[in-house]
Amino acid sequence: MDPFEYVVVLTSLIIGLGIAQILTGFADVLSNLKNTKIYLPHILFTVVIFLLLIQEWWINYQYATEIDSWTLKTVLAILAYPILLFVMARMIFPTGIRGNETDFKEYYFDQWRYIFIIGFAKVGVSIIQNIVISNATLLSLWPQFLYGAAYAAFVIFNIKQPKAHLAFQIITFLVTVGYIIINGDELMAYL
Numbered sequence: 001m002d003p004f005e006y007v008v009v010l011t012s013l014i015i016g017l018g019i020a021q022i023l024t025g026f027a028d029v030l031s032n033l034k035n036t037k038i039y040l041p042h043i044l045f046t047v048v049i050f051l052l053l054i055q056e057w058w059i060n061y062q063y064a065t066e067i068d069s070w071t072l073k074t075v076l077a078i079l080a081y082p083i084l085l086f087v088m089a090r091m092i093f094p095t096g097i098r099g100n101e102t103d104f105k106e107y108y109f110d111q112w113r114y115i116f117i118i119g120f121a122k123v124g125v126s127i128i129q130n131i132v133i134s135n136a137t138l139l140s141l142w143p144q145f146l147y148g149a150a151y152a153a154f155v156i157f158n159i160k161q162p163k164a165h166l167a168f169q170i171i172t173f174l175v176t177v178g179y180i181i182i183n184g185d186e187l188m189a190y191l
Contacts, residue, residue, distance in 0.1 A: 014086050
């Protein structure tokens with residue numbers, strides 16, 4: 001097994017755990033639908049995290065040709081993004097919702113600040129990875145800077161208005177899905 005294969009197995013495990021968190025949360029919601037109040041921004045955010053986990057798994061294969069020297073720092077840098085995605089996937093659903101009444105609007109607004117801070121860190125890690133590993137230019141990463149700035153603005157200005165969160169999640173969802181559709185054959189780290 002070469003170094004890339006060794007690293008991609010660990011990355012795939014972390015990504016798989018994140019996907020399992022989302023699928024488990026979704027299954028719990030479906031099994032307890034009568035006691036669950038769905039909230040659109042939560043659904044959109046969950047779908048975006050799921051798509052980013054899949055995209056990260058796909059993107060990891062580009063590292064086989066981009067990285068010549070595998071060091072512990074490189075491996076930790078590569079693991080940082082999927083770890084942050086896993087944490088977001090874990091936090092997006094409350095634990096033990098099966099059999100309990102769950103209002104996802106209430107849960108979303110109880111957790112959004114923490115998840116957005118992690119989201120901001122995720123964008124920062126992605127920018128650093130794209131510059132250091134993929135040799136991206138700062139100018140080419142303007143969408144990521146904009147996305148990170150939006151996360152930061154929500155946290156710094158403590159934006160709690162449901163319409164603002166709905167707009168943010170709709171835009172994030174549309175950009176993520178649009179990017180995947182347009183660039184599906186050559187997925188690059190984007191969000």
